[in-house]
Amino acid sequence: MIARKKSVFSGQSAIMLLLFIVMSIITLTPFASIFLASLRPGKEIMRQGLGLNLDTSVMTFNNYIYLFSGESDYFIWYKNSLLITAVQTVLTLFVSSFVGYGFAMYDFKFKNFFFMCVLIIMMVPMEIIMLPLFQLIIKLRLIDSIWGVVLPFIAGPMPIFFFRQYLSGLPKDYIDAGRVDGCTEYGIFFRIILPLMKPAFAAMGIFIGMNSWNNFLWPMIVLNSKEKLTLPIGLNALITPYGNNYDLLIVGSVFSVIPVIILFMLFQRYFIAGMTAGGIKG
Numbered sequence: 005m006i007a008r009k010k011s012v013f014s015g016q017s018a019i020m021l022l023l024f025i026v027m028s029i030i031t032l033t034p035f036a037s038i039f040l041a042s043l044r045p046g047k048e049i050m051r052q053g054l055g056l057n058l059d060t061s062v063m064t065f066n067n068y069i070y071l072f073s074g075e076s077d078y079f080i081w082y083k084n085s086l087l088i089t090a091v092q093t094v095l096t097l098f099v100s101s102f103v104g105y106g107f108a109m110y111d112f113k114f115k116n117f118f119f120m121c122v123l124i125i126m127m128v129p130m131e132i133i134m135l136p137l138f139q140l141i142i143k144l145r146l147i148d149s150i151w152g153v154v155l156p157f158i159a160g161p162m163p164i165f166f167f168r169q170y171l172s173g174l175p176k177d178y179i180d181a182g183r184v185d186g187c188t189e190y191g192i193f194f195r196i197i198l199p200l201m202k203p204a205f206a207a208m209g210i211f212i213g214m215n216s217w218n219n220f221l222w223p224m225i226v227l228n229s230k231e232k233l234t235l236p237i238g239l240n241a242l243i244t245p246y247g248n249n250y251d252l253l254i255v256g257s258v259f260s261v262i263p264v265i266i267l268f269m270l271f272q273r274y275f276i277a278g279m280t281a282g283g284i285k286g
Contacts, residue, residue, distance in 0.1 A: 033056070035261070036056060037054045037055060037056055038054065038254060038257055038258060039258055040055075040056060040057070040058070040063075041054050041055075041254050042067055042068070042254045042255040042257075042258045043063040043064060043065065043067070044059075044062050044063060044064070045062065045064065045066070045067075045251065046249065046250035046251040046254075048062050049250045049254060050250060066251075067251045067252070067254065067255040068255055070251060070252065070255075071252060071255050071256065071259070076252055077230065077231070077233075077238060078235075078238065078252065078256050080231055080233075080238075081233050081234060081235045081237070081238035081239075082235055082259070082260075084150075084232060084233065084234050084235070085217060085234045085235040085236075086263065087150065088150055088153055088154060088216060088223070088234060089213055089216040089217045089263070091150065091154050092153075092154045092157065092158070092212065092216040093209055093212045093213045093216060095154065095158040096157065096158045096159075096160055096163055096212050097163070097205055097208060097209060097212065099158045099159050100158075100159060100160055100163035100164045100166075100167055100208075101163075101167045101198075101201060101204075101205070102193070103159060103164045103167075104163070104164050104165070104166070104167025104168040104169075104170070104171055105167065105171055105193055105197060107119055107122075107164070107168040108167070108168045108169075108170075108171035108172045108174075109171060109176060109179060109197075119168070122161045122164050122165060123161070123165065125161040126161040126162060126165065130221070130222070134221075134222075134225070137156055138225060138226075140156075141156070141226060146226070147226060147228070148226065148227055148228045148229055148232060149226075149232075150232075152226040152227075153219075153222060153223050153226050153227065153234075156222075157222075160212075162211075163208050163211075163212065166204070166207075166208055167201070167204060167208070170201065170204040171197070171201070171204075174197070174200060178192070178196050178197065178200070179192055179196075179197075181196075182195070182196050206271035206273075207271075209267070209271060210267055210268055210271055213263075213264070213267050214264055214267070217235075217260075217263060217264060218236060219234070219236070220234075220236040220237065220240070223236075223237060224237050224240075235256075235260055236260075239253055239256050239257065239260070242256075
């Protein structure tokens, strides 16, 4: 009987391992394809498209040399994207966690109404609020600035909902203990609750960071100056009716995935725990 159970478990493990290998291959194939394309001249990409063809006769590192030669604004766009992503991620995590903490741990008048408003806002597409939001940014004189890109979304409904769900699973005894020890309400949050939220911060940090790094539509509306463009907008500008700079576009796309990979690798051990806790607690 025990031997049969072991054989069943080993069979299930083998199937799961095979499934993960297949999924890994499917996931990594686009990355391999775009990397191989970055080693080919732009005219070859136009002729053959993306693929896994290992034609060593046309492979060259000239695209990478051109990227680092400083003849384009690529690294200016890269720096702008890094700055906006870092500022947006930090501010959104702080503000949204603070709001989620209030919803989870305190009882106040119209609490359910305000939380319902958060849920309703989650269902509103960005395209619907884009025009009034743009008019507000104009009145605040934040056009063509980093704050015009960042400030409208630092209190996002999705992060607020996530942190509220996560904190609802923590016992309120932590707050009572902090008050007994003489902690202020702010001190309870920063000294007691904040350290317990590391998995939630890691999971939501990856989510916010990826969205901010890949954000295209809103920065394109707010930013006008060429030196302030973000990476997605800059790469898109390489494709025009008068010529397509695929040499820089493809190799630039290869480097654009590096921050996302680094972000996930740094916080991957917290990612599953944080997403699971935020999804089922409450």
